[in-house]
Amino acid sequence: MRKNLKFEIIRGAASILLALAVAMIFIFIISDVPFEALYNLIIGPFTKLRYLWLILERMIPIVFTGLGVCVMFQANQFNLAGEGTLFFGGLVAAAVAIYLPMPPVLHIIVCIVIASVVAAAAMLIPALLKTKLGASEMVSSLMLNYILLQLGVYILNWHMADRTQGATMSHLFQDTARIPTLVPRTNLSWGIIIALAMTALVALFMYRTKWGYAIRMVGQNQSFAKYSGIKVAGTIVLCQVIGGLLSGMGGAVEVLGYYDRFKWRQLPGYGWDGVTIAILAKNNPVFIPFAAFFMSYLKQGCNLMQTYTDVPAEMLSIIQAVIFLFFAAEQFLSKYRQKLVVKGAKEELAEKKAEGGQKGAEA
Amino acid sequence: GGGNGGNTSTPSNNPSTPADNGGSAPSGSEPLKVANVVNGNLGDKSFFDSCEAGLKKLQDDGVITYKTFELGATDADQPKWVSTLDELSADGSYDLIVCGTYQMDAILNDCAAKYPDQKYFIYDAEVAQPNVASITFKQNDLGYLVGTAAALMTTSSMEKINPEKVIGFVGGEDGPVINDFLTGFIQGAQAADPEVKIDTQYVGNFYDTGKGKEIANVMVNNKCDVIWGVAGGAGNGAAEAAAEKDIWFIGVDSDQEATFSANQPQMAAVTIFSGLKNCGDGIIYMMGKLKDGSIEWGKTTQLGIAEGGVGLTSGGNFAKLPDNIKKALDDVAPKVTSGEIKVDTAFDESFDIKGLRDSVRP
Amino acid sequence: MADTNIAVLMKGITKVYPNGIAANQSVDFSVNRGEIHALMGENGAGKSTLMKMLFGLEQPTEGEIIINGEPVSLTSPTVAISKGIGMVHQHFMLVPSLTVAENIVLGMEPTKGAFIDYAEAVRITKEFSEKYNLHVEPDAKVMDIPVGMKQKVEILKALVRGAKILILDEPTAVLTSQETAELFKELIHFKEQGHTIIFISHKLKEIKQITDRMTIMRGGKSMGVFNTADVSEQDISRLMVGRDVVLKVEKEKAEPTDTVLKVEDVHYENEYGKKMLNGVSFTVRKGEILGIAGVEGNGQRELVSMLFDMVPPDSGTITVEGQTVTGKGQSFIRELGVSHIPEDRMTYGAAGTASIEENLISDRFEKPAFNKGLLFDMDAIHKTSDQLIQDYLILCRSGKQQVKMLSGGNIQKVVVAREFSCDPKLIIADQPTRGIDVGATEFIRKKLVELSRNGAAVLLVSADLNEVMELSDSLMVFCGGEIVAYFEDTSTLSDEEMGEYMLGLKRQSPEEIRRVFHA
Amino acid sequence: MLNQLIGIIFSETFVFSIFRITTPILFAALAAVIAERAGVTNIGLEGIMMISALTGVIFSAKLQSAWLGLLFAILLGVLTALMIGFFALKLKTDIILAGIAVNMLGNGGTIFVMFLVSGDRGYSANLASKVMPAINIPILQNIPILGKILSGHNILTYFAFICVLLVWILLYKTPMGLQIRAVGESPNAADSVGVSVNRIKYIALGLSGALAGMGGAFMSMGYMSSFNTNMTAGRGFIALAAEAMGRAEPVGTMLTSLLFGFADALANNMQSLGLPQELVAMTPYVFTVVGLAIYAASTLKKNRKKLE
Ligand SMILES: Nc1ncnc2c1ncn2[C@@H]1O[C@H](COP(=O)(O)OP(=O)(O)OP(=O)(O)O)[C@@H](O)[C@H]1O
Numbered sequence A: 001m002r003k004n005l006k007f008e009i010i011r012g013a014a015s016i017l018l019a020l021a022v023a024m025i026f027i028f029i030i031s032d033v034p035f036e037a038l039y040n041l042i043i044g045p046f047t048k049l050r051y052l053w054l055i056l057e058r059m060i061p062i063v064f065t066g067l068g069v070c071v072m073f074q075a076n077q078f079n080l081a082g083e084g085t086l087f088f089g090g091l092v093a094a095a096v097a098i099y100l101p102m103p104p105v106l107h108i109i110v111c112i113v114i115a116s117v118v119a120a121a122a123m124l125i126p127a128l129l130k131t132k133l134g135a136s137e138m139v140s141s142l143m144l145n146y147i148l149l150q151l152g153v154y155i156l157n158w159h160m161a162d163r164t165q166g167a168t169m170s171h172l173f174q175d176t177a178r179i180p181t182l183v184p185r186t187n188l189s190w191g192i193i194i195a196l197a198m199t200a201l202v203a204l205f206m207y208r209t210k211w212g213y214a215i216r217m218v219g220q221n222q223s224f225a226k227y228s229g230i231k232v233a234g235t236i237v238l239c240q241v242i243g244g245l246l247s248g249m250g251g252a253v254e255v256l257g258y259y260d261r262f263k264w265r266q267l268p269g270y271g272w273d274g275v276t277i278a279i280l281a282k283n284n285p286v287f288i289p290f291a292a293f294f295m296s297y298l299k300q301g302c303n304l305m306q307t308y309t310d311v312p313a314e315m316l317s318i319i320q321a322v323i324f325l326f327f328a329a330e331q332f333l334s335k336y337r338q339k340l341v342v343k344g345a346k347e348e349l350a351e352k353k354a355e356g357g358q359k360g361a362e363a
Numbered sequence B: 001g002g003g004n005g006g007n008t009s010t011p012s013n014n015p016s017t018p019a020d021n022g023g024s025a026p027s028g029s030e031p032l033k034v035a036n037v038v039n040g041n042l043g044d045k046s047f048f049d050s051c052e053a054g055l056k057k058l059q060d061d062g063v064i065t066y067k068t069f070e071l072g073a074t075d076a077d078q079p080k081w082v083s084t085l086d087e088l089s090a091d092g093s094y095d096l097i098v099c100g101t102y103q104m105d106a107i108l109n110d111c112a113a114k115y116p117d118q119k120y121f122i123y124d125a126e127v128a129q130p131n132v133a134s135i136t137f138k139q140n141d142l143g144y145l146v147g148t149a150a151a152l153m154t155t156s157s158m159e160k161i162n163p164e165k166v167i168g169f170v171g172g173e174d175g176p177v178i179n180d181f182l183t184g185f186i187q188g189a190q191a192a193d194p195e196v197k198i199d200t201q202y203v204g205n206f207y208d209t210g211k212g213k214e215i216a217n218v219m220v221n222n223k224c225d226v227i228w229g230v231a232g233g234a235g236n237g238a239a240e241a242a243a244e245k246d247i248w249f250i251g252v253d254s255d256q257e258a259t260f261s262a263n264q265p266q267m268a269a270v271t272i273f274s275g276l277k278n279c280g281d282g283i284i285y286m287m288g289k290l291k292d293g294s295i296e297w298g299k300t301t302q303l304g305i306a307e308g309g310v311g312l313t314s315g316g317n318f319a320k321l322p323d324n325i326k327k328a329l330d331d332v333a334p335k336v337t338s339g340e341i342k343v344d345t346a347f348d349e350s351f352d353i354k355g356l357r358d359s360v361r362p
Numbered sequence C: 001m002a003d004t005n006i007a008v009l010m011k012g013i014t015k016v017y018p019n020g021i022a023a024n025q026s027v028d029f030s031v032n033r034g035e036i037h038a039l040m041g042e043n044g045a046g047k048s049t050l051m052k053m054l055f056g057l058e059q060p061t062e063g064e065i066i067i068n069g070e071p072v073s074l075t076s077p078t079v080a081i082s083k084g085i086g087m088v089h090q091h092f093m094l095v096p097s098l099t100v101a102e103n104i105v106l107g108m109e110p111t112k113g114a115f116i117d118y119a120e121a122v123r124i125t126k127e128f129s130e131k132y133n134l135h136v137e138p139d140a141k142v143m144d145i146p147v148g149m150k151q152k153v154e155i156l157k158a159l160v161r162g163a164k165i166l167i168l169d170e171p172t173a174v175l176t177s178q179e180t181a182e183l184f185k186e187l188i189h190f191k192e193q194g195h196t197i198i199f200i201s202h203k204l205k206e207i208k209q210i211t212d213r214m215t216i217m218r219g220g221k222s223m224g225v226f227n228t229a230d231v232s233e234q235d236i237s238r239l240m241v242g243r244d245v246v247l248k249v250e251k252e253k254a255e256p257t258d259t260v261l262k263v264e265d266v267h268y269e270n271e272y273g274k275k276m277l278n279g280v281s282f283t284v285r286k287g288e289i290l291g292i293a294g295v296e297g298n299g300q301r302e303l304v305s306m307l308f309d310m311v312p313p314d315s316g317t318i319t320v321e322g323q324t325v326t327g328k329g330q331s332f333i334r335e336l337g338v339s340h341i342p343e344d345r346m347t348y349g350a351a352g353t354a355s356i357e358e359n360l361i362s363d364r365f366e367k368p369a370f371n372k373g374l375l376f377d378m379d380a381i382h383k384t385s386d387q388l389i390q391d392y393l394i395l396c397r398s399g400k401q402q403v404k405m406l407s408g409g410n411i412q413k414v415v416v417a418r419e420f421s422c423d424p425k426l427i428i429a430d431q432p433t434r435g436i437d438v439g440a441t442e443f444i445r446k447k448l449v450e451l452s453r454n455g456a457a458v459l460l461v462s463a464d465l466n467e468v469m470e471l472s473d474s475l476m477v478f479c480g481g482e483i484v485a486y487f488e489d490t491s492t493l494s495d496e497e498m499g500e501y502m503l504g505l506k507r508q509s510p511e512e513i514r515r516v517f518h519a
Numbered sequence D: 001m002l003n004q005l006i007g008i009i010f011s012e013t014f015v016f017s018i019f020r021i022t023t024p025i026l027f028a029a030l031a032a033v034i035a036e037r038a039g040v041t042n043i044g045l046e047g048i049m050m051i052s053a054l055t056g057v058i059f060s061a062k063l064q065s066a067w068l069g070l071l072f073a074i075l076l077g078v079l080t081a082l083m084i085g086f087f088a089l090k091l092k093t094d095i096i097l098a099g100i101a102v103n104m105l106g107n108g109g110t111i112f113v114m115f116l117v118s119g120d121r122g123y124s125a126n127l128a129s130k131v132m133p134a135i136n137i138p139i140l141q142n143i144p145i146l147g148k149i150l151s152g153h154n155i156l157t158y159f160a161f162i163c164v165l166l167v168w169i170l171l172y173k174t175p176m177g178l179q180i181r182a183v184g185e186s187p188n189a190a191d192s193v194g195v196s197v198n199r200i201k202y203i204a205l206g207l208s209g210a211l212a213g214m215g216g217a218f219m220s221m222g223y224m225s226s227f228n229t230n231m232t233a234g235r236g237f238i239a240l241a242a243e244a245m246g247r248a249e250p251v252g253t254m255l256t257s258l259l260f261g262f263a264d265a266l267a268n269n270m271q272s273l274g275l276p277q278e279l280v281a282m283t284p285y286v287f288t289v290v291g292l293a294i295y296a297a298s299t300l301k302k303n304r305k306k307l308e
């Protein structure tokens, strides 16, 4: 076990190095100041406290979608509608924030709750199609993304838009609904605390409640779960509903914590980011904030590199792609791992032999 | 090989440029250090490129040195717009930060308040802060001119023109800026000939060229013979359809006939003219005021037809317009400028763009 | 110098799987040309692993392989096939949606131009099928054919590829004894044609009947090579397990009382339209162990699935203590006090990637005893799991360990611990001791008897004739989806008589059979 | 309004447009079919299409030949797909993540490369790229209605439908297809007869890349005559849906792609009836979900009998 952890750390570090080496090739090709670029990419994000707040701020939505994906992937449900439900959750929260006057704090809570519930309800579509008809949740969730987007933009444009604004956006949220900032003079809101609290809750839910247990068992061995008396269909629905709930909540928290109006007219991409970090976190909610931090850190590094050197914006997606590709490579250094394993097995055998020999001698 | 590629858009900052205190407008011949924040991508052949071209010209003339920050156009990029603007303001080494679009106004509003010593230009939007100068364009006036021309074209005996009085408008999104163009377009067309019908359709984004083309094809089926594409890259799809179906296309923002003529002659051939929104000229105009000290911080400068902020291209295929249309345009333009012709704007909350749109549908 | 009479020589083979399991440790293995050589050993002894290396599916961590005197590096099955090695795997390696002919030519397809020459594939199949007297239907899809034919397809696959050295990994496990007898005839025939055969089986009688020599493995090591004629069945089992095998279970006479399970006139056709159950009726009563004997594939599996509502019967009723179970779901059935040791422990019995503890509570995790408010009562869970680990002698480091890291016997104990500790009224035990060592087998059998004597009803299904005959109080025999015999008392039965019933050669009168239905 | 709609649906131009709209989706969906049949989920189709769309434009401009452009587009498609294979099969990167990474590359990487090559960023104005020709089919074009519907399409449109046949032949009539299906269905079985599972998966991915590459090339060299950022606009994902709905059968997938093409064409026409663009834009996606549901329901009964 310990050996495994050690190996994982070595592998992680080595794959990051390799990824950076590949990224560096690109940087050297296009930049006149490659070392400066690299410095900005890697060290830059740690040079100012302000950057830390930015990193934390950008973690917020992807922690939620990442958690949602974790819950669904743990039950082996390949649902990709985090994207659409986050968007729609944000819209619903905005609507409540604008049109439903309420006292402070309560307003925020009501916004988040309604947004989460609506997003969760939307997830019933892929979930029920799966359990009732056996339709692939991947297809229906992908389509659901576009449906929610178009529906959301329709609602925004035809029923919520502030016509005095130059771009299509909603009216201003009531102040009571806005999530206050955590660090003064930054955009880092209390959303990060909510996100971390949700991480703890989801971890608790997954590992310390009967529902989480059922979800995990369904994912690990569905036949076994069914045979044990776990209600498989209900669990499949539950995990997707929770997935929707979390991403809807993420949308609400992001919108109320970062914006003063609802401004999205496309899918903001946090759903795919959620999938990425859930895979990096191996579907364990506890690791989600770390994976989200890593992703957010990387983006901040890229931004700084773009701001302070001559590396153009488009490079960033290339560098990110390369880093994720290598970072998630399981088989990387596999030969080395096999050697470790063989060595371990041999040691164990030798030990046993020694013990056996002793026992033999005693007898 | 590609070593110089990355530099063209980001000319090196002149390290000898002293970091000004940024408080007062720097005087004399010292070039200003400018940051150009693009909340999208260059290459739109539209106002980001136009603004970039204006800055480039100013740099070539030794008025400024500048660096462009392209931040991407997606909604997930929005936080990056905020953080970069903040970063550049905090950095303090730029004399002036230029940005644009209505998507940036609230962001700049906060940022400008936070950094009162930093000076900003915002184009195509308004920000009421004492350290910001705003530049807006009367795209509804522009729309009026284009609408006038288009309506007269579809009723004319020009080549490619059918007997039906129908023209088309391909919008990127059903949003205020696009609809501001549209408002003028419809009103101009109706004023020219009340029988003209206007088929308005939106792509839903600014990049799905395929969809732009399909929509334009549908318009051709609906008997449109003049189509105005106001949809960024997706508008090119409409131009493709126009070329294939041999009808007239009207460009937007930049001289699209010139752009197409490089490699897509068929599309250039059907582009009769383009409705321009001259961000670059606007920036140059404002920079002049900054240099001579006549700039009014905290105010909005509206650039219309008279200021050269909006207008039609007059080269290339424009010559093919019958004289009566050219004359009509010459008639209408001063009236619009003077306010004799009142063009509605989609920014007015009480204005019913949806009703207008549906009332003229073919 | 290599002995030219040796077809296969494996020297000092060690295999460590990526998970750290040393499945083979310095194994020496040699097979003479033209012999039938048995490879014996308990489950997990490393037989399949050794053979997979010989077939190029796995690479040895250490050691050397010499085929016909030539040292070889078997990096893939392609290489092994080119060396004349063919393997019939323990688990079918067939593509269900393809036809028999397509499966047989897969990887060596005859072509006409760029296309598969399907007619030629059928011709090849027929040719070999006739030559070796292995009858198959070339055009049938593999998913539609019976297991016996699948086994023949597997053998043909190897022969078509020109195998001179044939590895057969437990080929008879799914065959009827007639089919087995026929197969043996063919094996002798191959041997006479100069083929070399490596034969893996757990059935000692078969081994005695057909093989020339044998290698016995235990715990990943070779225990030596023996001439089959020189060793008795008793010797073999002692070598395999390491001690004398006593499997006699002491039990008092059963005193059955109320009916718990009642199965009445159940019919079932499988997805391919084959009649798997044809009017089955029986009851199981409190305090008795009712055994089901029969060759695999005669409807036992379908019956057991049905009792646990995994599939619905086409007609007929199944009740437990008067309550219908069909369509009610597994949690309802468990609520009624039914527990079930499934045949396939890694599919139904356990979640390999979950911990022992999580596996132990899978049927009771929703009970108030394990929940405090919304959360699990972790203390209660730990306590229960530790207690079960202790009571059922599950060998592990802690309850947190992943189940798949346990040995087969211990995995089975985890399943048994859960199923026996829930105070069951009815236990459906499907192959409860399959593939586990003697100690654990004894333990599980004792527990089963103990539970039944304390009032549980037990339905026992086992492919191991000795097990059903010894453990059951009464016994029914399944053949072709029907009950063909019922014996109230098992103590006087003989193997031979049972065999005749199992093969359908003999059948009791309907009146005699109806005795199993106590209602 | 309904009458108007029915009039549109039965018009020649409408039917003609269905084929045009379906073409890129069909290519990508067939790409998904081949990959899926070999047991790999290729979620990077969108990225591959983008990369190929750009490649086609660049090479057709530089080499002044549409056909060479197409060839290179296909080649890059293959290489990109093989890269997914390398990471997923060799380095065991999660295949979904590998696909997502390729989509990222397709997004930013294309802008970057286009800028390096031509100085263009959003749209390839400076590249004198070529387009694949449209084809009039001699006799067919003179048949009244059919001629207008079936003749005059881009050569790649015809090829997309020919590819349905080719993929079908490949899967069901050739040794490679047999091996692809075997590998996808039971890799162990394939392995046991000496069929190298990874090799087949690489080949399937390569073919998948080639098809997606053609889909991308059609976007920029047939549908359009230039490349612009993000021009595939989600067609790669639609293709995945079409493939799943078509149960990875070439003909079924063609039908579901056509269904999507029909729904999209319908949506394009519904706006001129005055319906809100946003709601109209939902049509194809709603069609897909409803179609999926109906199809799943129809196969439900058969699956219920299976012993798990
Ligand atoms: N699929 C698997 N993956 C990983 N490890 C496994 C797997 N199957 C078995 N093992 C490990 O292999 C070892 C031996 O298991 P196996 O069941 O073969 O032993 P066994 O000799 O049959 O044990 P027992 O004496 O309990 O019957 C155990 O340590 C087990 O954890």
Ligand SMILES: Nc1ncnc2c1ncn2[C@@H]1O[C@H](COP(=O)(O)OP(=O)(O)OP(=O)(O)O)[C@@H](O)[C@H]1O
Pocket: C017, C018, C019, C021, C022, C023, C041, C042, C043, C044, C045, C046, C047, C048, C049, C050, C090, C435
């Ligand atoms: N792929 C694998 N990965 C890890 N461990 C494995 C693997 N295959 C087998 N093992 C382990 O290696 C050991 C030997 O297994 P093997 O299949 O060779 O046993 P066997 O003698 O054939 O048993 P059986 O009689 O059940 O077929 C077991 O402990 C098994 O669990």
Ligand SMILES: [Mg+2]
Pocket: B153, B154, B155, B161, B162, B163, B164, B165, B166, B225
């Ligand atoms: Mg006309």
Ligand SMILES: [Mg+2]
Pocket: C047, C048, C049, C090, C169
């Ligand atoms: Mg074995």
